[in-house]
Amino acid sequence: MAIRSPLNASLHIHSFTIEPVDSRRLASLCGQFDEHLLQIGKRLGIEVRNRGNQFELIGDKSLTQSAEAVLRQLYRETRGSAELTPETVHLFLQESGLENLSDALHDQDPHKPLVLRTKRMTIQPRGPNQQKYVRSILDHDINFGIGPAGTGKTYLAVACAVDALEREQIRRILLVRPAVEAGEKLGFLPGDLSQKIDPYLRPLYDALYEMLGFEQVAKLIERQVIEVAPLAYMRGRTLNNSFIILDESQNTTVEQMKMFLTRIGFGSTAVITGDTTQVDLPRGTRSGLLHVIDVLKGVNGIGFTHFKSKDVVRHPLVQRIVEAYDRFDLAQEQAREERRGQRDDA
Missing domain, CATH: 3.30.1370.10 (K Homology domain, type 1)
Structure with a gap:
């Protein structure tokens, strides 16, 4: 430990x-x-x-x-x-x-160890926000990593989970994701339920393969030490001594988010990641992630890390794309505010 x-x-x-x-x-x-x-x-x-x-x-x-x-x-x-x-x-x-x-x-220690060691590699968080994120995961039982794609939210969460498993701090890892379609209906995809769900969980698999190797991951999944499941399968369960990662949480409903958070048992750590600008829920359905940010703000024992475009660690163009979308959304919101102001004046 x-x-x-x-x-x-x-x-x-x-x-x-x-x-x-x-x-x-x-x-x-x-x-x-x-x-x-x-x-x-x-x-x-x-x-x-x-x-x-x-x-x-x-x-x-x-x-x-x-x-x-x-x-x-x-x-x-x-x-x-x-x-x-x-x-x-x-x-x-x-x-x-x-x-x-x-x-x-x-809390007196601003320099806690931030090197994560897995079977095949050592992971060093980049930049102050990634370091804050990992530090929060080490110190809190429930953590939220919120921000644009490419900031390392999911990858670092998986690294923390594997590190905890190899140190025997936990007994199993659960990787959870809402199966929300982004322009393509699940029912029309070929294969059984597992084959339909797997593409949605691919980023989690890829991180595990990189850190543990394909054969080791397959063995751990077979022994149910690592479990990969859609969010709907969490209902009714209580998860003790586990490291649970809910990825793409912006696509949960308010009810699903509450259901997931109340599954957390003793000796468990949960990390919830998501990007509030990429919600694929049906129009008019409020994102559980957007809702929970307001509900749990200031609750003791829960960590929030907010990533910005400057934290993107992928291709430099990804950062510029994120910033361009942010500028566009801001301009759109300002234009809407001006139109509302004009109507009120009229």
Whole structure:
């Protein structure tokens, strides 16, 4: 697990032993595949290790000492037949106030590690906005990356997901996209549903292939460690210990966006990307992305990164095209305002 710690605070290794030794209770404390320890480590920005009843916490000194108290308290909860759940761990962390202390410490660090490592490559975010975006993904459970094509929104989100998977911070990756037609009806395309949907998910596949390799991606999809699905398939699910990416979210309806955001479970990170200038929804249907920007503005624990044309990292002409469209849209809006003003005067 990656350790997030301020540069002005040296990493502290805090060791302790939990008594009495009870294999069932220790298994409940750690959770399946150590999910409870990973949840605590991720929430507090520390690393939690154990061998049996011997624990080692690595991170800021004040956090590791407080985390020991939480672990001991959780261990007491396992007496009798009680089994810990991610929900119980979440409530204990919330009541302890440790997450607020962790946030205050990490907010002091403007130079958090921003290098993402995957099986085949190392990804370095370019420019201050990409760095801010990756930093936000590392620090928040729900993140929005909003801006024009070519700014790296989807690519960096996939890189963060693969990095988290390889560090065993999460158990699976879900790549989600609304299947909205852009001038061509899905029903008239050849093939079954999977073959109809795949073209809409191609940018996500391409990023995965580049970072992990074709064979590895195929194996992970077969084992359902990586799941690629249309947005409609998310209804009714609760996604724990996952990294979920909703791409092209400007093509969600208000109801779909609310449905997706309420799927997020414990130990999960969600990244929602979209370009508010490329909405393909039917005329008169409000974009869920445009709506959620207003609804969640200022909500604690949610990160927003807004990209501009200057952040485009594709061919230089792409940046000029985006800027030309922005100028045109602004001129159109000004012309509409003038016409409205003339009508009001009349």
